[in-house]
Amino acid sequence: MSDVLGLLLYNRVGGIAYNTLRECELLGKVNREVRNTLQTMYNAAIIQQESYAKAAELLASVLRNIEVPYAVLKGIVLMQTYPRGCRTSNDVDILTAPEHVSAVAERLKAAGFRQGYIRNNRFVPATRKEIISSRMNRGETVPYILEADYPFMKFLEVDINFSLDYKPTDGESVRGMLKDGCQLKNGLRTLNPACFILHLCAHLYKEATTMSWIQMGRDLSLYKFVDLYLLLSHAEPDLCEQLLKTAESLDLTAACAYALAGTIQLFDMRNAALLRLSERLCRMHENILDVVIDPAGGKRYVYTIDFMQRIFSSHRQKYLKEVGDLGSSAYV
Known part of the structure; x- marks a missing residue:
């Protein structure tokens, strides 16, 4: 069972496993140590979701009335779709066209976000070489990071994506995706x-x-x-x-x-x-x-x-x- 637990944790689906077993009334048939570990994952995911909701509200205020098209992606949207405690995320992803990256970045910087990485639970500023390399080779920026100090979320990390694959493009596909988007309840835009x-x-x-x-x-x-x-x-x-x-x-x-x-x-x-x-x-x-x-x-x-x-x-x-x-x- 330790191998199964390891896979659930590594693949970030421990909360889903616990919720599914509970919904199917099968928790009593699971080894106690396994059950307790899954419940810990589930409870931690609930707290992280609450922190993520606060982060979403903060980001909504940062991007309010911005005049360039953008969309938040993945976890920040999916957490509103999954049952409680079943989806976590480590960061926020924003999609925008290449020519609008600077506009989004300026909003983040004005709110106190800095480009860099979290290493040993500490913020390390990105070098100019890392910033250029990420734009050239990954189709996204080096993360913008804010010390938010929420429960289970000391740092809020935002990635600005401007490509749909590993390389920079002219942005045609991204611009096509951003057409006819919709708005979340918190005011953020999505696809x-x-x-x-x-x-x-x-x-x-x-x-x-x-x-x-x-x-x-x-x-x-x-x-x-x-x-x-x-x-x-x-x-x-x-x-x-x-x-x-x-x-x-x-x-x-x-x-x-x-x-x-x-x-x-x-x-x-x-x-x-x-x-x-x-x-x-x-x-x-x-x-x-x-x-x-x-x-x-x-x-x-x-x-x-x-x-x-x-x-x-x-x-x-x-x-x-x-x-x-x-x-x-x-x-x-």
């Missing part, structure tokens, strides 16, 4: 449902198929697939059609194919409309679950074991085989 889901797909795809994330062991975090399961398990045909239409217009069919195929396999999903969408996307991108790229090295790889075999492996990199240079036709 429309189809674009929100597609951004989750793009984020998952970027990390799952890029060598540097695999080397860090951060490529296949289970909670990212759980997010998609939550949003898509009862997806109506109209939403699936909108996902396809938007994915095609924003050049995100590969990301969508990967994310949907992986989520469907993991959770044995039976939604007919979703299955049809996934099959159509996978016909466009054969073997999508097996391809990995290394932008820094200019190489392309494929996995030698299937998705379900490697999802919980802690040594996925050893199952990769080099098949050619990036951009070559060695593997399609």
Whole structure:
């Protein structure tokens, strides 16, 4: 059971496990030490959610009436969708077009945020080299950090994203995503449902198929697939059609194919409309679950074991085989 607990903790789904066991009236059948550990994760997640709500209110005041389009992403929105205690987050992600990064950054700096990293529970300012490198190679800024001192959230970290993959772009896809957004109750802006889901797909795809994330062991975090399961398990045909239409217009069919195929396999999903969408996307991108790229090295790889075999492996990199240079036709 210690291995199971480790996986739940590492994949940030301990709160979900506890809530599911409780809802199914199965807590009494679980080993006491396991049950107590899961309950601790769950209770901590509730406190962290409360702190995150305070952080969202703060950020809403910082960005109030800003004149450039932006959208908050992922956890700050999903915490309002999940049952209490089932979703946590380490930071806040903001999406904006490349030409509007400075406007958002100036608001954050005026509120006391500084660019840097948290190391040994202390703020370390980013160097100019790190700031430039992040913009050039990651499609996002070095985090903007504020010492908020909330329970379970000493520091509030905000990442400004201006690309949907690992590299900077002209921003066309980002601008397309930011059209027709919507507003949360706290005043923050987010994406429309189809674009929100597609951004989750793009984020998952970027990390799952890029060598540097695999080397860090951060490529296949289970909670990212759980997010998609939550949003898509009862997806109506109209939403699936909108996902396809938007994915095609924003050049995100590969990301969508990967994310949907992986989520469907993991959770044995039976939604007919979703299955049809996934099959159509996978016909466009054969073997999508097996391809990995290394932008820094200019190489392309494929996995030698299937998705379900490697999802919980802690040594996925050893199952990769080099098949050619990036951009070559060695593997399609």
